[in-house]
Amino acid sequence: MGAEVVAVGVEWLGAFLSSTVQAGTVLLLAALGETYAERSGILNLGVEGMMIVGAAFSYLITLATGNDLLAILVAMGMATLLALIHAVISISFRLNQIVSGLAITLFGLGLSGYLTFPDVRVGILRAINPSLPMSMAYRQSTPKLPDISIPLLSQIPVIGPAFFRQNAIIYASYVLTVLLWWFLFKTRPGLNIRSVGENPAMADSLGINVYLIRYVATLLGGALAGLAGAFLFIGYQPFWVEGMTAGRGFVALALVIFAAWSPLRVMAGAYLFGGVEALQFRLQVLGYGTTAPQFLLMLPYVTTIIVLVALSYEMIRKKIGVPAALAIPYAREE
Amino acid sequence: MASTSKDAERKLLTRREFLGISGTAAAGIAVATAVAGGVIGYFAGQTSAPAAGPAKTFTKTITAAGPTKTITAARGLKAGYIYVGPVGDYGWTHAHDEGRKWADSHVPGWKSTYVESVPEAEASGAIESLISQGAELVITTSFGYMDATADAAAKHPDKYFVHISGYKSGAAGNATQNMSAAFAEFYQLYYLCGLAAGAVTKTGIMGYVAAYPTPEVIRHINAFALGANYSYRKRTGKDIKAYVVWLFSWFNPGKTRQAAMSLVEERNADVLAFTEDSPTTLEVAEEYTTKKGRKVWSFSHYSDMRKYGPHAHLTGQIVNWGPIYRDFYRMVETDSWETVDIWGRIGDFVPYRWRKPEDKSTCCKPEGVVYPAPVNSVVPSEWTTLIKQRYEDMKELIFEPFSLEGNLGEPIRDQDGKVRIDGKIVPRADHDMLWSMNWFVDYVKSPIPK
Amino acid sequence: MVTRWVSVAVSIGAVLLAVFVTAMLFWAIGRDPIEAYAVIVHVFVDPGLLGESMARGVPIVLATLGLIVAFRMNFWNIGAEGQIYLGMFAATGVVLWGAASHMLPPALMMPTMVVTAFSVGGIWGLIPAFLRAKLQVNEVLTTLMMNYIAMLFVDYLVYGPWKDPHGHGFPLTIPFPDYALIPLIPGTTITSGVIACVVVAILVYYVLSRTKLGYEIRVVGESASAARYAGISYMQVALLGMLISAGLAGLGGLSIVSGIIGRLRPRASPGYGYTAIIVAFLSELNPWIAVPAGLIFGGLVTAGEALQAALRIPFSGIQVFQALIFLFVITGEFLKRYSLEVSWGRR
Known part of the structure; x- marks a missing residue:
């Protein structure tokens, strides 16, 4: 059975890009936050853990209250708390950031599983909302965040359905990307963040509070990873599955490198990776790689490695990119 | 009479138990618990079983292997279940x-405990834990637990084991006598779903979101395609085309969504069947139907999922494992254990096994271990009648989907054009063919991963 | 000497704190923490459960010993899980080849499996080492992504070419013959893999402390630039170090197929490679501590299921416990440094 040729039209392209944007937004939000953390010199490998905790809390809160906004806020808050642990360990205690980040990830994965375990979950849900019926507490899914069509824009062929018939978090991600780019490169505080990541001693001597900036950037990273988790659950796949992040937090980390620590390039990269994810099954349906679909499932991971290799090569050649003080603890000379 | 001597043995042993100082209190509490449990069970289940049952003190003689051992079970017997997923509100583990x-x-008189979300590689630890918790009967509910269950059965000859969806049992001769196998079979129901699908499809294209290429999933896909082609060809004279996407995961709503959408958008499928553990496929169909102005149908899987896609729900396959487990409970407690390999199909575990006329059919109502979900009223009545007729025929195994009759009188060919069921040498699929099916019928246009 | 004792005290304190916090988590959902810990201890007492625990401890110990080598040279190998899968692949390949060709005498089966599992796991580990040494590609991300690739590759084999022809199409290879299995220590329920763990720990200790490679690994670990001045080739050390590191994880894979499952199946490792990261830090990258610590963590895996069976505490409760130990142990590092500074100050 060879690959059959299927007419792939404009409608298909719109739908494919729409899936691309959705899959990409999970990565985009998490990578935006990590970009800020790394720009300030803090590497946080806890993204995966913060994301899954965000997803778990958005599940618990929507189930208990049905309030999406509250769910998003709590998800962001909880992920920020995890980021705070990382900040204390790596900024105040000046310990190894790689190890601390991994610990955060393992802790987040365990905690999210613990809190959403049916027996435990029922107790938590009842505590939040005592009038919640028992049958609701056993639900594994909640309604998905509704799509909003933007008038006029959503009528443009291909682009319309891809970018302007999406849910509120995706629209927020467009605004956030531009805003965070502008803030980082066009404002004074943005410059401060970058200088702290490049040369903290110099920044310190100029009167910039290195610790404060690193704390804020790391916590922002946590909040956005929490938002990414909340989006993953209520905006993308509203079924709770233990470990549903499935390595996306680490793909987001690779994305930050790919994007050379620039929010706009993060967006481009996120949609590239999102496209790879959306393509997996579309290729299979079109008849490609059907004899061993496992190789298609490897695509996102293989792409990540290839991109990392290509980028490293590029970076060595052009000598661009890495914040010079990344993952190096800063101790003030007394 | 054998029963008299057994009664005497029971009394003797019970008295001995009661004479022990420490035993008295324990047994008293146990009996009280058993009575309470029995009463609750009685009201909850409204069973016709005699209410005197729970208060009895059971004696069990085990002759599986080694020295004969006698246990009194006044405390109530304990069953331990091992689940592969979390207990939720739908899906495989929920059904169990x-x-x-x-x-x-x-x-x-029975109490049960369960361990959920046990990785398949971790089953042996979970089984040991349940046994150390005092489980007499261990039921493991995922194919991947088979080896671990068989090993544990060999290691614990005084306990009983049931494995779901595998092929090892004492009955089959590849495990010890204290291990049984059981399965609730869906392929007949998938055929009925196919009949409904072929009756409503406009495009004649079926999409199938499939977990893994195991014989079970392959025969479900084939049965579905045969059924869909039957009604579609009768309606239009044309053959259906079925496309399959493999997820390589039993439960993955994210991937399922992507896969279901690709089937609709790239292949123009307007009916989506699936073997995956969530209602995602049905939800995707509902989204197309209600929000995107494109009529797409889907099904229930394991439990009634109509609430997830009220406008897209056609029918579906539903399971009740209860009667299978009940029989194992009874075998253990009445000391009548026999190793078995149960394959629950339409007509098994139903009160009335004989086919009824279509107008009195019990089709699509809960009965037995497997039954179809209610059929959507959009399905024209001639096809609902056929579904009922086939359902009733299958109770007596008069009709078999994998036969010439199931394929409009034609031989069943695989994708290479080879005749697999010719109606003469191979009149219909037998157990072995179904259990090791590794070929697709020619209506399926996607290959099987090799 | 004082600091040595402080160090031990801090580690013990970290574990105790994790025990306490986890107890609070159990208590918060209405479970008796004492009962819960009794269940955990019972895992090491009940012969059946002890056997299960030790069998699970072996792959964790082997992967941990491997990680110690990588971490000592400051190479962040997060890929033990994938290297375990490659080891399972290699060991199974030998068994299948031996069964099909009849060219391998039973006595040579296990030695061949060991060599192959070590080599194949090791070669898989060379890829990120090479990329790191040559192009400075972040090894955390490459090793992690390679875990998913390795797992899917084993999926492919078990669902495809390596499927047991008499297995009714289910995703399993043929069962291993007895001579390809790791035997129990006679008269016990404990796998003899435990002995292998001790032998490997001695070898790792020897390599790290008594050989030129061990010296170079130490220097590279302390400072890559210092190593360069000392004329040490980073490429060479990284490749050799990762060959050993990933090779040992590969042996861990062998111990899963030959010591726990008895054939290859999909998703055969439930994350032993990640658990090993925790054990490596808990044992302070010391091979001697890694052996008992890894075996205890194997017991914790079994305890996770036992807790659910007995008290309906989720398996993830044990994962939280492990992660807390990890968090507190690394945070305890701060106390150790602090006390170091204080004692230096006094002198």
């Missing part, structure tokens, strides 16, 4: 948990 509750309520 419902079956557990059903069995507990129908056989007073």
Whole structure:
């Protein structure tokens, strides 16, 4: 059975890009936050853990209250708390950031599983909302965040359905990307963040509070990873599955490198990776790689490695990119 | 009479128990618990079983292997279940948990515990834990637990083991006598779903979101394609085309969504069947139907999922594991264990096994271990009637989907054009063919991963 | 000497704190923490459960010993899980080849499996080492992504070419013959893999402390630039170090197929490679501590299921416990440094 040729039209392209944007937004939000953390010199490998905790809390809160906004806020808050642990360990205690980040990830994965375990979950849900019926507490899914069509824009062929018939978090991600780019490169505080990541001693001597900036950037990273988790659950796949992040937090980390620590390039990269994810099954349906679909499932991971290799090569050649003080603890000379 | 001597043995042993100082209190509490459990069970299940059951003190003689050992079971017997997923509100594990509750309520005196989300590689640890918790009967509910269950059965000859969806049992001769196998079979129901699909499809294209290429999933896909082609060809004279996407995961709503959408958008499928553990496919169909102005149908899987896609729900396949578990409970407690390999199909575990006329058909109502979900009223009545007729025929195994009759009188060919069921040498699929099916019927246009 | 004792005290304190916090988590959902810990201890007492625990401890110990080598040279190998899968692949390949060709005498089966599992796991580990040494590609991300690739590759084999022809199409290879299995220590329920763990720990200790490679690994670990001045080739050390590191994880894979499952199946490792990261830090990258610590963590895996069976505490409760130990142990590092500074100050 060879690959059959299927007419792939404009409608298909719109739908494919729409899936691309959705899959990409999970990565985009998490990578935006990590970009800020790394720009300030803090590497946080806890993204995966913060994301899954965000997803778990958005599940618990929507189930208990049905309030999406509250769910998003709590998800962001909880992920920020995890980021705070990382900040204390790596900024105040000046310990190894790689190890601390991994610990955060393992802790987040365990905690999210613990809190959403049916027996435990029922107790938590009842505590939040005592009038919640028992049958609701056993639900594994909640309604998905509704799509909003933007008038006029959503009528443009291909682009319309891809970018302007999406849910509120995706629209927020467009605004956030531009805003965070502008803030980082066009404002004074943005410059401060970058200088702290490049040369903290110099920044310190100029009167910039290195610790404060690193704390804020790391916590922002946590909040956005929490938002990414909340989006993953209520905006993308509203079924709770233990470990549903499935390595996306680490793909987001690779994305930050790919994007050379620039929010706009993060967006481009996120949609590239999102496209790879959306393509997996579309290729299979079109008849490609059907004899061993496992190789298609490897695509996102293989792409990540290839991109990392290509980028490293590029970076060595052009000598661009890495914040010079990344993952190096800063101790003030007394 | 044998029963008299057994009664005497029971009394003797019970008295001995009661004479022990420490035993008295324990047994008293146990009997009280058993009575309470029985009463609750009685009201909950409204079973016709005699209410006197729970208060009895059971004696069990085990002759599986080694020295004969006698246990009194006044404390109530304990069953331990191992689940592969979390207990939720739908899906494979949910269905088993419902079956557990059903069995507990129908056989007073039994208590059950379960361990959920056990990775398949971790089964042996979970089995040991349940046994150390005092489980007499261990039921493992995922194919991947088979080896671990068989090993544990060999290691614990005084306990009983049931494995779901595998092929090892004492009955089959590849495990010890204290291990049984059981399965609730869906392929007949998938055929009925196919009939409904072929009756409503406009494009003649079926999409199938499939977990893994195992014989079970392959025969479900084939049965579905045969059924869909039957009604579609009768309606239009043309053959259907079925496309399959493999997820390589039993439960993955994210991937399922992507896969279901690709089938609709790239292949123009307007009916989506699936073997995956969530209602995602049905939800995707509902989204197309209600929000995107494109009529797409889908099904229930394991439990009634109509609430997830009220406008897209056609029919579906539903399971009740309860009667299977109840029978194992009874075998253990009445000391009549026999190793078996149960394959629950339409007509098994139903009160009335004989086919009824279509107008009196019990089709699509809960009965037995497997039955179809209610059929959507959009399906024209001639096809609902056929579905009922085939359902009733299958109770007596008069009709078999994998036969010439199931394929409009034609031989069943695989994708290479080879005749697999010719109606003469191979009149219909038998157990072995179904259990090791590794070919697709020619209506399926996607290959099987090799 | 004072600091040595402080160090031990801090580690013990970290574990105790994790025990306490986890107890609070159990208590918060209405479970008796004492009962819960009794269940955990019972895992090491009940012969059946002890056997299960030790069998699970072996792959964790082997992967941990491997990680110690990588971490000592400051190479962040997060890929033990994938290297375990490659080891399972290699060991199974030998068994299948031996069964099909009859060219391998039973006595040579296990030695061949060991060599192959070590080599194949090791070669898989060379890829990120090479990329790191040559192009400075972040090894955390490459090793992690390679875990998913390795797992899917084993999926492919078990669902495809390596499927047991008499297995009714289910995703399992043929069962291993007895001579390809790791035997129990006679008269016990404990796998003899435990002995292998001790032998490997001695070898790792020897390599790290008594050989030129061990010296170079130490220097590279302390400072890559210092190593360069000392004329040490980073490429060479990284490749050799990762060959050993990933090779040992590969042996861990062998111990899963030959010591726990008895054939290859999909998703055969439930994350032993990640658990090993925790054990490596808990044992302070010391091979001697890694052996008992890894075996205890194997017991914790079994305890996770036992807790659910007995008290309906989720398996993830044990994962939280492990992660807390990890968090507190690394945070305890701060106390150790602090006390170091204080004692230096006094002198």
